[in-house]
Amino acid sequence: MPTLTFHTLSFALEPAALKVTLLNQFVTKIPLSDLTRIGEFQLNNAHTLEFKTSSNKKSELNDKKAELQFFGLLAKAFETLTNSINGNKAVYIHRNSGIPLIGSVEFGLVYRNSSLIEIKPVTSCNLNCIYCSVGEGKSSQKIDFVVEKDYLVEELEELLKFVAEPVEVHIGVQGEPFLYGDLLPLIEDLQRNPQITLISMDTNFTLVGKNTIEQLSRFSKLQLNISLDALDEKLAEVLAGCSYNLKHVQEMIKYAAKKGIKLLIAPVLVPGYNEKELEKIVRWVKELKMSHVAQRPLLGIQNFLNYKTGRNPDQAWDWGKFYAFISELEKKTGMDLKLSPEKFGIHKTKELPQPFIIDDVVRAVLKAPDRFPHSCLAAAKGRIISIPECDFRGEKKVKVKITRDKHNCFGGKVV
Ligand code: SF4
Numbered sequence: 001m002p003t004l005t006f007h008t009l010s011f012a013l014e015p016a017a018l019k020v021t022l023l024n025q026f027v028t029k030i031p032l033s034d035l036t037r038i039g040e041f042q043l044n045n046a047h048t049l050e051f052k053t054s055s056n057k058k059s060e061l062n063d064k065k066a067e068l069q070f071f072g073l074l075a076k077a078f079e080t081l082t083n084s085i086n087g088n089k090a091v092y093i094h095r096n097s098g099i100p101l102i103g104s105v106e107f108g109l110v111y112r113n114s115s116l117i118e119i120k121p122v123t124s125c126n127l128n129c130i131y132c133s134v135g136e137g138k139s140s141q142k143i144d145f146v147v148e149k150d151y152l153v154e155e156l157e158e159l160l161k162f163v164a165e166p167v168e169v170h171i172g173v174q175g176e177p178f179l180y181g182d183l184l185p186l187i188e189d190l191q192r193n194p195q196i197t198l199i200s201m202d203t204n205f206t207l208v209g210k211n212t213i214e215q216l217s218r219f220s221k222l223q224l225n226i227s228l229d230a231l232d233e234k235l236a237e238v239l240a241g242c243s244y245n246l247k248h249v250q251e252m253i254k255y256a257a258k259k260g261i262k263l264l265i266a267p268v269l270v271p272g273y274n275e276k277e278l279e280k281i282v283r284w285v286k287e288l289k290m291s292h293v294a295q296r297p298l299l300g301i302q303n304f305l306n307y308k309t310g311r312n313p314d315q316a317w318d319w320g321k322f323y324a325f326i327s328e329l330e331k332k333t334g335m336d337l338k339l340s341p342e343k344f345g346i347h348k349t350k351e352l353p354q355p356f357i358i359d360d361v362v363r364a365v366l367k368a369p370d371r372f373p374h375s376c377l378a379a380a381k382g383r384i385i386s387i388p389e390c391d392f393r394g395e396k397k398v399k400v401k402i403t404r405d406k407h408n409c410f411g412g413k414v415v
Helices: 032-038 063-078 149-163 183-192 210-216 233-240 246-258 275-287 319-333
Strands: 003-005 009-013 017-022 026-031 041-045 048-051 090-093 108-111 116-120 144-147 167-171 196-203 222-226 262-265 361-369 375-380 383-388 397-404 410-414
Touching: 003 063, 009 041, 017 032, 017 063, 026 032, 026 063, 032 041, 032 063, 090 361, 108 149, 116 149, 144 149, 149 167, 149 183, 167 183, 183 196, 183 210, 210 246, 222 246, 233 246, 246 262, 275 319, 361 383, 375 397, 383 397
Parallel strands: 090 144, 116 167, 167 196, 196 222, 222 262, 383 410
Antiparallel strands: 003 048, 009 017, 017 026, 041 048, 108 116, 361 375, 361 397, 375 383, 397 410
């Protein structure tokens, strides 16, 4: 009897449909009327479907055939994938999606010709910070992306062959990486690669418990960059833009430090909100026992900046004012608080050739809607191109004039 098992998918039976959940967060449905056309089936467990062979069928249903037919239904169902956190439409980017992983700053791989490579397996966040530079979170109305882990790792390995020197891989998503259902297997794959010397990751640390921290402590290359913006509970909640368990985050930071995980506490200075909190945070971090990372900064205060597509509760400080504030804080606390690429050992590496540059006109295929309304993603020559003011209406061949080409991240317009 054909049996299909998927570790990234879970299933639940509803009266008229099979509910499919991808990586614990993204949901869609397959009508039972479509599914029973493959054959009678039962759910053996949350991840396994078993189809029954029927004696009156002309050709016997085997595993391969059932799998092919099921994948057809799945592909159709993924067209209506939604993010269960915010109810927004979501796009699953996998090996067979035809969507390249280089070219967008939102998902996939971003290589800025330096020894720090960004990887972005998912978008979306469980908080709603009032200063979020990418406007992520529960109130986001943007389309979300989720990338197949093996596709991401294979493409990263190709890029690493090209770079041909040791690198830091930074999991820096537009959102919260612990929402990604395959995060631990992803880190495991990165840990195994000898070319990767450090795996850093930005997180709000609200979704982790002791069990996850214990699993993370196996990864010797991992460093967590944790946002912590206030030690006053009410203010922390105001900054998070939603209910926020400060005590839990502090407890988990302490536990991670105890377990020997490399940590960098990274508050954002939000003018008019938390200037007074920063000294308290620095002193609190100073008391945490994190001697095992003495060679690297323990704190990295970030300057809030105004972004057109982010949330802007106030006017950003200019860099002069920010650095004067940080210098003063360094004097008061005796802590090193200024960050620079040199302190992290980030340096220039081999330049990745760009298949096209500004003003080139290229033939591309529309592949998916992009994050903002009326915008699309198009694929050409192994790169993804973001195209504003273009509605997605299925795969369509278009001519695109390139309008942005920084670090192999492209923007364009249909001509
Ligand atoms: S700032 Fe970070 S934690 Fe806050 S909403 Fe944005 S992505 Fe989420």
